[in-house]
Amino acid sequence: MNGSGARRIIPVITGIGHGQTELSAYDDALWRTGIGNFNVIALSSVIPPGWEPALRQEPDVRQVWGNRLYVVQAAASSGGDRETGLAAGIGWAIFDHGGGVFVEHHGKAADAASALRAVERDIELSIADLCERRGAAPAKRGKATIAAMASRPCCVLAVAVFQQEDW
Known part of the structure; x- marks a missing residue:
């Protein structure tokens, strides 16, 4: 946490x-x-103490063309060769000590609802495993998911935006 x-x-x-x-x-x-004008660098799934995920409509970053942007992301895409259900999601758990974990899942199915159910199930199962492995029950949990039917090239994306860095 910061000084305040x-x-x-x-x-x-x-x-x-x-x-x-x-x-x-x-x-x-x-x-x-x-985040379209950043060089996106994918991180693994550990949330440092003092940070907390929160659902937003847009990131709280000033776009600087080409800067590095550190994210955790889940993306599912389809080339549109046949109608496909796509889903992606990020789940998280914050522990009492202030740190936490992210999990990211994506999938395809015959329809968007089935793809979304599978992604949400996988998020819950992964969070349970990561918490058990660390011997800690989450003090806070959350998730962000998205799904769509794709009949043309499409991508569904869930992204947790950490911070940007200049070159």
């Missing part, structure tokens, strides 16, 4: 992107979550 005892927020944002290819759909999802 306040926790720093990790914005957790979801978005759906479309494009002519899976790659451009992913770029559109990044754009729609407010």
